[in-house]
Amino acid sequence: MPRKxxxxxxxxxxxxxxxxxxxxxxxxxxxxxxxxxxxxxxGPLNLPGKLSTVVVLVLxxxxxxxxxxxxxxxxxxxxxxxxxxxxxxxxxxRVVVPNAWKVATFASxxxxxxxxxxxxxxxxxQMRSGDIRSLVILPFDNFTGDDQLEYFVSGMxxxxxxxxxxxxxxxxxxxxxxxxxxxxxxxxxxxARELNVDGVVEASVLCLGDSLCMQFRLxxxxxxxxxxxxxxxxxxxxxxxxxxxxxxxxxxxEVKVELSPEEDRRLSVSRTVDPDAYDAYIKAQFHWxxxxxxxxxxxxxxxxxxxxxxxxxxxxYGGMAMTLGAMGGFSSSADADTYRNAAFFLEKALELDPxxxxxxxxxxxxxxxxxxxxxxxxxEMRQCLELNPGDALCRIYYAHLLLILHRFDExxxxxxxALELDPxxxxVLGLYGVVMYYIGDPQEALxxxxxxxxxxxxNGFAINPLAGxxxxxxxxxxxxxxxxxxxxxxxxxxxxxxxxxxxxxxRLAVIRDRIRINEEVxxxxxxxxxxxQAERYLDIGDFxxxxxxxxLALEGGDRGSLSYMSLNYLFFPELQNNPRYLAIxxxxxxxxxx
Numbered sequence: 001m002p003r004k005x006x007x008x009x010x011x012x013x014x015x016x017x018x019x020x021x022x023x024x025x026x027x028x029x030x031x032x033x034x035x036x037x038x039x040x041x042x043g044p045l046n047l048p049g050k051l052s053t054v055v056v057l058v059l060x061x062x063x064x065x066x067x068x069x070x071x072x073x074x075x076x077x078x079x080x081x082x083x084x085x086x087x088x089x090x091x092x093x094r095v096v097v098p099n100a101w102k103v104a105t106f107a108s109x110x111x112x113x114x115x116x117x118x119x120x121x122x123x124x125x126q127m128r129s130g131d132i133r134s135l136v137i138l139p140f141d142n143f144t145g146d147d148q149l150e151y152f153v154s155g156m157x158x159x160x161x162x163x164x165x166x167x168x169x170x171x172x173x174x175x176x177x178x179x180x181x182x183x184x185x186x187x188x189x190x191x192a193r194e195l196n197v198d199g200v201v202e203a204s205v206l207c208l209g210d211s212l213c214m215q216f217r218l219x220x221x222x223x224x225x226x227x228x229x230x231x232x233x234x235x236x237x238x239x240x241x242x243x244x245x246x247x248x249x250x251x252x253x254e255v256k257v258e259l260s261p262e263e264d265r266r267l268s269v270s271r272t273v274d275p276d277a278y279d280a281y282i283k284a285q286f287h288w289x290x291x292x293x294x295x296x297x298x299x300x301x302x303x304x305x306x307x308x309x310x311x312x313x314x315x316x317y318g319g320m321a322m323t324l325g326a327m328g329g330f331s332s333s334a335d336a337d338t339y340r341n342a343a344f345f346l347e348k349a350l351e352l353d354p355x356x357x358x359x360x361x362x363x364x365x366x367x368x369x370x371x372x373x374x375x376x377x378x379x380e381m382r383q384c385l386e387l388n389p390g391d392a393l394c395r396i397y398y399a400h401l402l403l404i405l406h407r408f409d410e411x412x413x414x415x416x417x418a419l420e421l422d423p424x425x426x427x428v429l430g431l432y433g434v435v436m437y438y439i440g441d442p443q444e445a446l447x448x449x450x451x452x453x454x455x456x457x458x459n460g461f462a463i464n465p466l467a468g469x470x471x472x473x474x475x476x477x478x479x480x481x482x483x484x485x486x487x488x489x490x491x492x493x494x495x496x497x498x499x500x501x502x503x504x505x506x507r508l509a510v511i512r513d514r515i516r517i518n519e520e521v522x523x524x525x526x527x528x529x530x531x532x533q534a535e536r537y538l539d540i541g542d543f544x545x546x547x548x549x550x551x552l553a554l555e556g557g558d559r560g561s562l563s564y565m566s567l568n569y570l571f572f573p574e575l576q577n578n579p580r581y582l583a584i585x586x587x588x589x590x591x592x593x594x
Contacts (some may be wrong), residue, residue, distance in 0.1 A: 012391040027066050031059045053258075055075060105326075132220065132255040134171035135199040136191065137161050140184040144208045153205050153281035156212075160203075165390025165421075166266060166357075169257040174392045177424035182457075192221035196199055196421065199228070201251065211236055211276070212243065218254055229254040244270070266355060266387075277310035284319055301325045314353035320347040321361045328370075329590075339370060357388035364394070372559035373586055378400055391470040392422035393579040396431045404563050408439050408589045419448075423588060426452040430461030437465040440565050442472035475509045483510075511539045529553075531561040538572055554584060562588060570594035 016309035035055060046384040137160060139373030142153045161175040166364040181191050182375035184548045188200040207213035212233060218229040228430055231250065235243045245267045252259055256567035259267065284302030300323050306316035324342035346366070349359040367373040381398040384391055422428045429452035444467040452462035468481040480502050487495065502510050506511050513537050519530045534549035553562055567586055569575040576593040 023066055023069075027063065031063075034059070083172075131222070132198040133169070133257070134173075134197040135218075135255070136173040136178050136181075136195050136197050137164065137175075137200055137201040137203065137251060138191070139175075139179050140214075141202075141204040143204050143206050146208070149208050151286045152208060152282050155285055156205065157203070158285065159240075160244050160247060162358075162390075163267075164251065165388045166263055167248070167257060168250055168260065168263065168352075168389045170252065170255065171197070172390050172398075172418065174390070174422035174425065176428075177422050180424045181389045188219045189225050189226065191220045196420070198222065199255065203427075207234075209237075212240060214310065216247065216251070218251065233253075237278065238272050239270075240278060241271040241273055242269075243524065244322055271313075272327050274310040277306045277313060277316070279311065280306040280516060281313075281316050281319070284316070284323075288319065288323060290327075291575075293327075296323055300327070312352060314349045314356045314359065317345045317349035317352065318356060318359035318362055321349065321366075322361075325362070325366060327372075339366070342366065354388055357384045357391060357394075360384040360387065361391060361394040361397075365580075367395060367396075368404075369560040369563065371562060374401065374405060374589065390421055392418045392428055395421065398429050399435050400431065403435060403438055404566055404590065406566065406594060411435055412439055424455065424461040426456040427461055429455070430459055430463075431467065433465030433469070437468045437472070438500070438570060440570075442469035445469035446473065480507065480510065508540055511536050515540070529561065530556065531558060531565070534565075535568075538568060543574060543581075547578070547584070550584050551580075555588060559588065566590040 031517045037345060047495050048577070053162075070416060072275045104313070115261055137157065140153045142150055143381070144153075157178070158175040161172060161178065164170070164172040177195070178551070184191070186194075187201070192198070192200055196477040200218045200221055202219065204215045205213070206215060215232050216230065217227060220226045220228045233243060233247060249264075249267050251414060280302045284299045284306060287299040287302065300320065302319040302382070303316045303323060306313070309318065310316075324338050343366070344395060346359060346363050349356060350363070351361070360380045361384040363379045368377035378398070379400060381401065384394045385398065385452040388394070396413045397438045399414035399418065400410045402408075412435065415432050418428055418532065419432050430446045433445040433449035433452065436442070436448065443495070445465045449462040449466035449469065453466070456462075463485055467479050469481060470476075470478040484495065487498075498513065499512060501513055515533065518533050519534075522528050530553035534546045534553065536545035537549065550562065550565060562584075565581075567589070569581075575581045582592055
């Protein structure tokens with residue numbers, strides 16, 4: 001008695017009898033060919049970037065319909081007929097497949113195999129979606145013949161990189177890290193490997209007057225370098241902002257990164273700017289980057305000039321607010337109205353352009369550190385990153401806010417993304433070191449802080465995490481050498497005496513001596529940092545005196561320097577149940593230890 005076939009076997013035989021298997025094979029082959037055809041013709045024919053997505057959705061929708069129709073109907077020499085069910089007793093009848101279906105099926109398999117092979121062995125110069133997901137735009141070459149315009153060429157580079165940062169599907173290295181390769185003799189592939197990017201954009205400024213002439217080249221650095229695209233752009237200086245948008249969209253199209261509807265809308269906005277106002281704005285940005293007292297004054301002057309020349313342009317107002325904020329924090333030339341004036345410029349910038357990412361970033365910074373407005377600060381920083389995902393500074397400061405709020409996993413994620421976007425900027429490296437210090441990775445904090453100081457030996461943001469990491473690793477000698485750099489204002493005689501104290505009595509004796517000096521300054525009517533003195537008392541284990549000074553800092557409105565106190569319990573577990581510490585956290589609206 002013949003063995004009864006399994007239901008799976010019977011179902012497979014029925015799929016073959018009804019030609020479903022063959023229809024599926026032919027459908028898949030035709031769909032594959034159609035998708036490949038559209039992908040390869042999108043660029044040359046300037047077809048809509050979303051066409052391939054629409055076709056895939058249509059084909060996916062049609063697939064189950066094709067299966068259903070193949071099950072119900074059959075294509076016969078007499079035409080399309082409804083497939084008859086198997087008669088009882090004919091179950092063992094051998095399935096007979098017409099030659100036409102066999103040829104179509106084998107041809108389909110051959111086409112699919114051929115296309116897969118071609119995709120693997122295709123010309124590397126043929127760009128496909130996903131080939132480039134990250135790139136660096138190298139500093140622009142100044143071929144205008146006028147070295148006096150170098151600052152302007154540099155500003156144009158920064159502006160375009162910032163524009164490109166709006167594309168969420170593309171990681172673009174920030175201009176500060178890109179500038180490290182100015183006048184380098186490294187190849188594009190070597191630079192790409194160092195920065196871990198897929199492609200390199202090279203640009204030249206050919207003319208710079210009433211008109212701007214620029215040439216761009218996109219180099220694929222996978223394997224051997226290959227030029228994927230080059231193009232020339234020319235426009236009047238008054239259209240420079242719209243020109244950046246056009247270049248950004250063109251590069252996105254060339255690397256086949258699809259813009260979201262919002263990104264496409266923002267990059268399609270046309271904006272005319274007064275040429276002299278733009279020139280003043282670039283000069284202001286040039287001075288702002290230097291952050292000296294003299295340069296901040298110059299930046300303020302040029303931002304004011306840009307505002308006067310083009311009062312409806314939002315960007316100079318945001319720059320003016322940030323400059324005033326920096327002067328309030330670092331410069332002796334600030335007055336009592338500095339932050340109030342900064343707030344005015346911020347609101348004016350947002351009134352003119354609610355979608356200016358930089359202004360939201362500045363507003364977030366002001367909300368967090370001078371004022372301790374955590375929710376407002378987070379909302380503004382998130383808005384900035386939604387508008388410009390490539391803003392590394394916003395990400396690293398957002399990471400610090402998340403640290404303060406004890407959201408450590410999120411802080412680490414934001415900090416790592418910031419470092420990927422701007423891996424050679426000392427400020428980012430130093431602030432990244434702080435994150436690593438607080439989450440308990442002192443070795444990483446040490447390495448990144450050392451890297452920051454190797455690039456910029458005067459970078460103060462890298463010194464604190466470097467000293468803290470050395471202490472976490474048990475190297476008190478190194479801690480002392482780093483910590484002592486913060487005493488630049490004192491006399492060589494005092495430093496010699498401090499060296500002797502450290503050698504003979506150790507680290508805590510040095511801290512006690514600093515406490516003594518500060519108490520003497522305060523008693524004589526001088527000014528000290530109350531929060532800084534509190535930290536020193538914590539270090540020697542005098543928690544009550546530490547709380548005294550934290551309360552003085554809070555009463556004096558020093559919420560900015562107090563923000564990181566919410567993390568002190570990580571190093572001083574005694575604080576977890578200290579009622580005065582918890583009360584200050586409550587007044588600051590900061591989370592309790594966990």
